[in-house]
Amino acid sequence: MRLEPVANPTLGRSIGFPAAALALTVVVASLLTLLAGANPFETLGLILAGAAGSKFALLETLNRATPLIFTGLAVAVAFRAKLWNIGAEAQFYAGALMAVLLGTGALGFLPWFVLVPVMAAGAMLAGALMLLGPVVLKVRLGVDEVVTTLLLNFIMLLFISMLLEGPLKDPMGMGWPKSEPLDQAARLPRIVDGLRLHWGFGIALISAGMIWVIQARTTLGYEIRAVGQNPQAARFAGVPVARVLIKTALLSGGLAALAGWSEVAGLKGNLTLDISPGFGYTGIIVAMLALLHPGGVVVSAIFVAGIFVGADSMSRAAEVPTYIADILLATALLFMVLAILLTRFRVVRG
Amino acid sequence: MAEIIDILLSASFWAAAVRIASPLIFATLGEMICERAGILNLGIEGIMVLGAFAGWMAVYSGAGLWTGVAVAMGAGMLFGLLHATLTVPFGLSQHVVGLGITLLATSVTYYAYRLALPEVTSPPRIEPFQPLEIPLLSEIPILGQALFAQTPLTYLAFVLAGVTWVVLYRSPLGLALRAVGENPGAVEAQGLSVTGLRMGAVIVGSGFMAVGGAFLTMSAFSSFFFETVNGRGWICIALVVFGAWKPGKAVLGALLFAAFDALQIRLQQTGLGAEIPYQVFLMIPYVLSILALVLMSRRAEVPAALMVPYNRGER
Numbered sequence: 206m207r208l209e210p211v212a213n214p215t216l217g218r219s220i221g222f223p224a225a226a227l228a229l230t231v232v233v234a235s236l237l238t239l240l241a242g243a244n245p246f247e248t249l250g251l252i253l254a255g256a257a258g259s260k261f262a263l264l265e266t267l268n269r270a271t272p273l274i275f276t277g278l279a280v281a282v283a284f285r286a287k288l289w290n291i292g293a294e295a296q297f298y299a300g301a302l303m304a305v306l307l308g309t310g311a312l313g314f315l316p317w318f319v320l321v322p323v324m325a326a327g328a329m330l331a332g333a334l335m336l337l338g339p340v341v342l343k344v345r346l347g348v349d350e351v352v353t354t355l356l357l358n359f360i361m362l363l364f365i366s367m368l369l370e371g372p373l374k375d376p377m378g379m380g381w382p383k384s385e386p387l388d389q390a391a392r393l394p395r396i397v398d399g400l401r402l403h404w405g406f407g408i409a410l411i412s413a414g415m416i417w418v419i420q421a422r423t424t425l426g427y428e429i430r431a432v433g434q435n436p437q438a439a440r441f442a443g444v445p446v447a448r449v450l451i452k453t454a455l456l457s458g459g460l461a462a463l464a465g466w467s468e469v470a471g472l473k474g475n476l477t478l479d480i481s482p483g484f485g486y487t488g489i490i491v492a493m494l495a496l497l498h499p500g501g502v503v504v505s506a507i508f509v510a511g512i513f514v515g516a517d518s519m520s521r522a523a524e525v526p527t528y529i530a531d532i533l534l535a536t537a538l539l540f541m542v543l544a545i546l547l548t549r550f551r552v553v554r555g
Numbered sequence: 556m557a558e559i560i561d562i563l564l565s566a567s568f569w570a571a572a573v574r575i576a577s578p579l580i581f582a583t584l585g586e587m588i589c590e591r592a593g594i595l596n597l598g599i600e601g602i603m604v605l606g607a608f609a610g611w612m613a614v615y616s617g618a619g620l621w622t623g624v625a626v627a628m629g630a631g632m633l634f635g636l637l638h639a640t641l642t643v644p645f646g647l648s649q650h651v652v653g654l655g656i657t658l659l660a661t662s663v664t665y666y667a668y669r670l671a672l673p674e675v676t677s678p679p680r681i682e683p684f685q686p687l688e689i690p691l692l693s694e695i696p697i698l699g700q701a702l703f704a705q706t707p708l709t710y711l712a713f714v715l716a717g718v719t720w721v722v723l724y725r726s727p728l729g730l731a732l733r734a735v736g737e738n739p740g741a742v743e744a745q746g747l748s749v750t751g752l753r754m755g756a757v758i759v760g761s762g763f764m765a766v767g768g769a770f771l772t773m774s775a776f777s778s779f780f781f782e783t784v785n786g787r788g789w790i791c792i793a794l795v796v797f798g799a800w801k802p803g804k805a806v807l808g809a810l811l812f813a814a815f816d817a818l819q820i821r822l823q824q825t826g827l828g829a830e831i832p833y834q835v836f837l838m839i840p841y842v843l844s845i846l847a848l849v850l851m852s853r854r855a856e857v858p859a860a861l862m863v864p865y866n867r868g869e870r
Contacts, residue, residue, distance in 0.1 A: 206644055206750075207867045241670055289650050346852040349796070351597065351650065353848065355789045356841045363841075367834035489654055526669035531662030539637075539655045542647050 208550040222547045226540035234533045241525045248525050255518025256511035262518070264402050268472060270503075270510035272297070272481070274409035275464035276488025277495065277502040278416050283457035285420070285497050286433045288343075288450055290336060292354030293461035294485025295361035299335045300328035300462025302365060304469040305373065305384045305476045308391030317390040324391060325408075325466055332462020333455040335361070340454035344447040358485065366478050375475070384476040393471035405467030409503075412460065416499040419456075429453055461485060487513075490534050494541060509534060558825045559818070568817055569701035573709060576806075576813035578603075578770040580712040582791040583798065583805045584719050585763030590795055591723065592756035593736035593860040597653025598638050599764050600788030601660030602631045606765025608664045611772035611779045612671060614681045624708070624769055631765020632758050634660050639757035643750050646864030657788075665781065678778040684708055706774045708766075713806070715763070720802040732756055736858035739865040749865050764788070786841065793844035797851050800858060808847070816840050 211218065235245035257263050276293045283290035290296075307324045315323065339357065342348040369382040377385075393404040420426035428449045431439040440446050464484055469476055491509050495501030516530035562568050582603055589596040596602075610627035614620055634656055641652045672678065684706035693703040723729035731752055735742045739749045767787075772779045794812060798805030819836040822828060828836070 208646065237666065291654070342849060342852075346849060348848045348852045352789055352792050352796075353845050356786070356793070356844050359786045359789075359841045360838050363834040363838045367832045370834075371832060486654075486658070489651075490658070493651055524673070526666050528662050528666040528669060531658065532666055535655055535659035535662055539641065539652065539659065542651055542655070543641060543645060546645055546647060 206552050206554060208546075209553045211549055211551050214548050219548045222544035223541060226544035227537065229540050230533060230537040233536050234529060237529055237532060238525050241529075243523045243525050248519060248523055248529075251519035251522055252512065252515035252530075254515070256515030260400075262514065264400055266507060266511045266514045267402055267406055268510075269514050270506040271403075271406045271409050271471070272464035272468050272484045273487055273491050273506035273510055274406075274413060274503055275467065276461050276484050277491030277506050278409075278413060278499060279457045279459075279461035279464075280488045280492035281495060281497040281499060281502055282416060282420075282429070282460065283453055284433075284492060286429045286450060286453040287436075288340065288433075288453050288457070289351045290339075290354055290454070290457050290461075291351055291489065292336060292339065292357050292485070293457075293464075293488045294358040294481060294483065295354070296332035296335045296458045296461035297465040297468075297481050297485050298361050298365050299331040299458075299465065301465030301469045301476050301480060302368070303328040303331040303462070304387065304391070304466040308387040308470060309385045310388060313388060313390075315390070320390050321393065321470070324470060325463065328462045328466035329459035330462075332458040332460070332465070334458070335462070336454045336458030337451070340451055344450055362478070365476070369476065369478060373476070382478060386475045387470060391470060392474065393467065403467070403471035405471035408463070408467065409506075412463065413499045413503050416456075416460075420499065425449070425452060461488070464488075487534070490538050493538055496545065558827070559822070562818060562821045564697075566697045566700040568821060569697055569814075570704065571817040571820070572810060572814040573701050573705060574775060574813075575816050576809040577705070577709040577712045578767040578775065578787065579791055579794060579809040579813060580716055580806055581767030581770060582764045582788060583767075583794045583809055584716060584802060585760040585767065586791050586795045587798070587800055587802065587805055588719065588732075588760035588763065589757050590861055591736045591800055591858055592732050592753045593739065593858055593863065593865075594639070594642055594753055594757050595649045595653060595862050596635075596638060596656075596757060596760060596764075597650060597792075598634060598656030598660060598761065599653075599791060600784060600786070601657030601664075602634050602761050602764045603768030603771075603784045603788045605634060605660040605664045606631050606768030607772045607783050608668060608768075608779050609765070610769030611681060612667070614773065615679060620684055620773060623773055624766060627765045627769035628762040631768075632762040634765075635758040635761025636754075638761065639754040642864070643753045643757070646866055649862050668779065668781075678780060680777040681773070683772075683777040684774045708770050708774045711766075712770075716802050716806045723802065733858075736860050739860055739863075743865075743867065749867070753865075764791075767791070790840060790844045793848050797847040799851065799856050812840065812843060812847070815843055 238245045238248040255262055256266050276297060279293050280290060304324055307327050312320055312323065339350045339353040342353060343350045369384060373384045375383050375385045396402050396404055396407060428444045431444050432446050432449050436446050468480055473480055487509060491502055491506045494505040512530045512533055516527045519525065520527040582599060586596055586599055606627040609630040610623040613626040614623040638652060638656045641647045642649050686704050687707050689703040693699045723733060731742060731747050735749055735752045743749050768784055771783050794805060794808045797808040819839045823833055823836050
């Protein structure tokens with residue numbers, strides 16, 4: 206078989222294949238629930254209800270979506286330049302760490318409206334530096350960034366564990382490896398009093414808007430696309446490829462770090478080793494399902510968060526393990542990339 | 556310093572190094588075969604997790620140890636087939652598909668684990684492979700214990716490295732396989748199937764990776780934990796680069812790496828371990844992998860068509 210480009214894909218083709226991908230994902234999930242001895246319709250219903258069935262559920266989903274919007278944007282920005290940043294997890298922790306370092310009294314003399322932006326900027330700087338190393342190695346020595354960013358995730362987690370059992374350990378923490386709580390002035394306020402949604406969500410939406418502007422309306426956005434599509438051609442056209450990659454990395458690392466900062470300052474109030482259930486890795490799924498589009502990232506982050514929140518609540522009621530959420534998303538990712546290809550190419554025999 | 560020399564002179568240290576190297580040898584060979592054919596297989600981490608679980612679960616359910624190895628390999632090859640289908644005939648991004656396969660294999664494993672053992676707090680143990688001392692050879696001081704008093708799976712790892720070398724460099728299949736990673740168009744012109752060769756390489760390579768994972772639960776330890784593999788797959792990708800895509804150098808790289816790993820484990824128990832937080836020691840393998848990549852970057856002989864999809868009739 207071989208692939209032949211479809212010149213003008215029909216609407217049916219453009220919508221039909223992605224729709225089929227989602228349908229197949231649901232079929233796979235249903236088969237897995239049958240395997241667990243549960244009723245698929247009931248299970249999927251429980252997931253939906255757990256994700257969006259009440260005001261509480263919906264807010265929980267938006268809360269969970271907040272870090273995913275940041276990490277999804279981080280991955281989308283980088284992947285667009287074909288910069289394979291798989292280290293959003295490490296950058297997340299860099300941002301979370303910075304929030305703790307700056308927010309537990311070191312800058313206690315600052316009023317909240319100065320402290321909060323300073324912490325955000327500090328977090329972004331830490332995350333950007335985290336990705337700078339792998340990208341400089343890539344640009345200068347040709348070292349593959351996939352492996353270096355992946356390995357840094359493990360190193361960073363051990364580093365955080367060391368700090369939480371050492372200098373950052375909360376003396377009032379009953380022996381648990383967790384940091385001291387943030388000062389009140391360093392916290393992100395709730396958007397609406399009494400509801401559990403914090404301003405991190407608002408800032409995530411604003412970030413998505415800003416990334417859209419950068420990508421659609423600035424030279425950097427154009428250069429990032431050019432480098433991603435064809436680095437040789439971009440270089441020939443006078444685009445400073447290495448500089449663009451480094452700028453992309455700073456942006457991407459900074460965005461992923463904002464996720465960590467917003468989780469600490471908006472939701473948890475302190476840093477623990479399990480503050481991220483893989484937000485950095487899930488960001489890859491979010492970005493791919495969004496076809497690397499910043500607006501799409503918001504939608505897909507809410508979708509992905511909904512699946513996780515819904516599966517958590519479902520598994521409390523039914524005998525289906527929560528890992529069904531991860532399978533659902535991985536399956537959706539693989540089917541979706543194939544479906545997107547099939548909207549543009551036709552499979553021909555011979 | 557004296558402590559380090561003491562460690563380096565002990566037979567148990569070298570035996571541990573060879574044991575730690577074994578799963579890495581399986582998985583590094585597997586990744587190398589894929590990459591030699593032009594396909595980066597980032598599914599390695601997930602396939603190792605799956606292999607670790609599948610082999611262990613098979614034995615726990617009553618199968619023999621070698622049947623367990625075969626089950627692990629089969630499970631790995633199945634996910635290899637999925638990876639190959641998406642990346643070879645469809646030519647999808649090897650980065651995205653590979654990460655997707657890792658996520659899928661890992662989550663399928665965890666799901667299956669929870670279904671099979673819903674109530675347990677700590678995973679049950681199996682009776683793992685026992686060391687098989689080779690008469691006479693195992694009596695050689697230090698080296699004998701390190702090389703000839705290992706479990707059968709370790710011997711298999713070294714045999715597989717030899718077989719891979721012979722196939723790659725001394726057989727027509729190996730020539731075709733290496734060529735398909737360098738210049739697929741030329742292979743097609745010879746009347747060979749690029750798709751077939753590449754898919755075959757990914758499927759077999761994924762099988763090797765799964766056996767590497769199975770080594771962890773069936774030979775090194777006797778239980779399956781979620782963190783059993785813990786990034787070893789990614790380390791193997793670094794080892795492929797460090798070994799310059801050659802089986803012999805890959806084995807040496809794995810042994811060198813494993814020696815450092817065995818050393819850091821032993822150093823934790825010395826006076827040094829009391830002063831330095833244990834996390835620093837645990838970081839060493841990952842830091843070394845990055846260093847290995849940096850050191851080899853200048854001399855890397857990357858297969859020319861690595862990560863370049865091939866679509867027949869397209870120029």
